[in-house]
Structure formats: C-alpha cells, structure tokens
Amino acid sequence: MAQEALSWQTVGRGLWEITAAVQGVIGRSGIGTGLCQAFLRHTSASLVLCENADPSVRSDLEAFAARFAPDGDPRYRHHLEGPDDMPAHLRSVFTQVELTIPVRGGRCALGTWQGIFLWEHRIESMDREVLVTVWGH
Template identity: 60%
Template structure:
C-alpha cells in the first residue's frame, strides 16, 4: 500500500465555483497510485468542496442563485459580521455543503462519472487563496 500527500493552492476570484478536477488528476497521476482512494480536505470555513456537473454552466449558476435565496448576504438574523455582510452567510453555506470528499481512484485517475467534476465553491464575495489537501492511498 502506498500513499501520497499534497497541498494544492486554488486562487478564487470571488463567489462561485472553480473546477479543480484536472489539477487533482495531474497530482494523482504523478503519485503513481493506480487503484485506491483520494481524500480531499479544504482547510477553510467559508468555502466548500463539491462534486457537480461540469458540462452545463447553467447548473453552477442555478446553484449560486439558490444559495443566494437560501442564505442571503446581510440577513438581520446573523450577528457575526466581522468581515462584512457575506461573512456569516459564507459560514452557513459551508455548513450546508462539505469540506471533505472521498473519491475512488481507478486506472490512475479519479473514478468520476461522465459529467462530474470537482469544484472549490467560494462563498465569499472577495477572492481568496484556498488550500486543498489531497491524500491518495492505494496500490501502484
């Protein structure tokens, strides 16, 4: 059994989804692991990881509109606004989604479905530098 641990830096330009599938695939290929499990962990509380459709951008736009309705910026319900009106809504969005994923590795690549991609979902209006830890465990 082999393992590989890597940190991938993902710059975001503000609220929205940034596909990271290709960057993950490159790191998995470089690890030499052909069958196993890729564990991803996002080291932040105002962004999340997501497996989502990567064919039609309207899906990502619809998700963003849905979350804007569900958890609006500046809602009077929230007291925590240390970094502005999008601060607590970003934390709630993260709590409703995920900061970790586990995806099988087969043939040296992520075993994703035809239309699936992996995304960092930035929940803040300003861009940030996000860190994704990638731990791959398996056989060469």
C-alpha cells in the same frame, strides 16, 4: 500514499473546477487503485461534485445559495468580515469541505458529467488550499 497541498486564489463567489489539479496529484502518486481524499482547509468555501458540462448548473446553485443564506440578513450576529461572512459559513456547513473519491486506472473514478469544484462563498478574492491525499496500490 501521497499527499500534496494545492493552492488557488479565487476571484470571488462562484464554482471553480479543480478536477485536473486533483487528477494531477493522483498521476504523480503512481497509485492505480485506491482512494483520493480532498480536504478544503477553510470555513467559508466548499468542495462539491457537480455537473461539469453545463455552466448553468453552477449559476443555479449559486442562485439557490443566495436564497438559502442571503448576504446581510439582519438575523445574523456574526458579521465581523462583512455582510457575506455568516452566509459563507452557512453555505460551507451545509455543503462539505471534504470529498473521498475512488481511484481506478490511475484517475478519479468520476461519472461522465462529474467534476470536482471549489465553491467560493465569499465575495472578495481569497487564497484557498486543498490538501489532497491518495492511498492505494
């Protein structure tokens, strides 16, 4: 088993591909077959498997999230860190902060167009950490 913490500083709201970094942990682990778990240690961002070829998919996801959880909605009571505070928590809760992906041939067994993305839900730049655990043989 191997485990590494990966860190990023996001530059605001959006989806940031982290596939290569996760693949790097698997490569360094020496595990050829098993499972990889990525866990985001935050409550206002998400991890998602997403289309990695056409960036319009990511902009469409962001547009949908803006309609689903709009900034500054007067119905929100939680706004300690600004108008994007509660919407970021909603987006995180209704997506996911953990992914488990099969490992085959020493790599994530992703589909042709799949990538692993950190989805930042806050408007400002944030420090984010993903804990990656790989186990198998």
